[in-house]
Amino acid sequence: MQAARIHHHGPPDALVLENLPDPRIQADQILLRVRACSLNHLDLFVRAGIPGMKIPLPHILGSDISGEVVQVGELCQRVQPGWRVLLSPGLSCRQCAHCLSGNDNFCRRYTMFGYAIDGGNAELLAAPEYSAIRIPDDMTFESAAATPLVFLTAWHMLMTRARLQPGEDVLVLSASSGVGSAAIQIAKLFQCRVIATAGGERKLSLARELGADHVIDHYQEDIAAQVRHFTAKRGVDVVVEHVGAATWPHSLASLAAAGRLVTCGATTGFEAPLDLRFLFSKQWSVLGSFMGTMGELHQVLQFVFRRQLKPVVDRVFPLAEIAAAHRYLENKEQFGKVVVTP
Numbered sequence: 001m002q003a004a005r006i007h008h009h010g011p012p013d014a015l016v017l018e019n020l021p022d023p024r025i026q027a028d029q030i031l032l033r034v035r036a037c038s039l040n041h042l043d044l045f046v047r048a049g050i051p052g053m054k055i056p057l058p059h060i061l062g063s064d065i066s067g068e069v070v071q072v073g074e075l076c077q078r079v080q081p082g083w084r085v086l087l088s089p090g091l092s093c094r095q096c097a098h099c100l101s102g103n104d105n106f107c108r109r110y111t112m113f114g115y116a117i118d119g120g121n122a123e124l125l126a127a128p129e130y131s132a133i134r135i136p137d138d139m140t141f142e143s144a145a146a147t148p149l150v151f152l153t154a155w156h157m158l159m160t161r162a163r164l165q166p167g168e169d170v171l172v173l174s175a176s177s178g179v180g181s182a183a184i185q186i187a188k189l190f191q192c193r194v195i196a197t198a199g200g201e202r203k204l205s206l207a208r209e210l211g212a213d214h215v216i217d218h219y220q221e222d223i224a225a226q227v228r229h230f231t232a233k234r235g236v237d238v239v240v241e242h243v244g245a246a247t248w249p250h251s252l253a254s255l256a257a258a259g260r261l262v263t264c265g266a267t268t269g270f271e272a273p274l275d276l277r278f279l280f281s282k283q284w285s286v287l288g289s290f291m292g293t294m295g296e297l298h299q300v301l302q303f304v305f306r307r308q309l310k311p312v313v314d315r316v317f318p319l320a321e322i323a324a325a326h327r328y329l330e331n332k333e334q335f336g337k338v339v340v341t342p
């Protein structure tokens, strides 16, 4: 099979297309013919190297995967050859107390495709049977691959961590990101008022098309001042953060009393100040969020499969151009998901 691998961490050119032996499945695994795999910022981090995190090399990236099942192991009972599926990006031991109580994203052995194990930037992939989720016949592989990681992440952030209530005011940072485009739609599903940020006129109007009630150009305007303007000085109930150092002070300043800031990433830097006077006097909650459970994935996928939530595919690259796809995401040119097809 063909696969894109890294043999060392580095810039996009570290990704090389190679011919490899086909993967062999274990008894509890399925063999997937990968049809599409979307990029996440995680791909950029893993490619460049994460301090303190050892990735086995050579390594195949790619966490968000869809395809056709071509073979099932002898212990598999549910999945059938020929099924069109997407894969749950999160993998866990399925045996510890966290896993058995449904919180598989707390498992000590939790990982994702393309992180501690090989991912979907290949023509074939061996995956555990439990990770395969059947997709509707009319759903494209590109849309399916653009769905799991960002919709799961945004769902866990809003519904589980921030306990979003219908009708609340929500600020979503960076509508053009995968998580941002998912968070806007989930908040609108619950009749919330959504304020979204984006850079430039084109992305602002795309954010409106996704359902944002108000938009803020984060390169031109003061986010917190605009939020106060749109909310009659009150601020928002929930802020969806994943940008980090560059936006953190503006995110906090946008919170109403008893507001919740929930963050799942920090693409612009990890160090961010917090003035404790505001934390306690305004009774804010600052919440961390990481992926989500498989139960939540099934929950949010119901809405995607019913077309009440729509994955946003910006652009599709062939696997041979994966380095260009990485550069495209790195340069923030996209609105929504960048997909690679083998």
Ligand SMILES: [Zn+2]
Binding pocket: 092, 093, 094, 095, 096, 097, 098, 099, 100, 104, 107, 108, 109
């Ligand atoms: Zn576990």
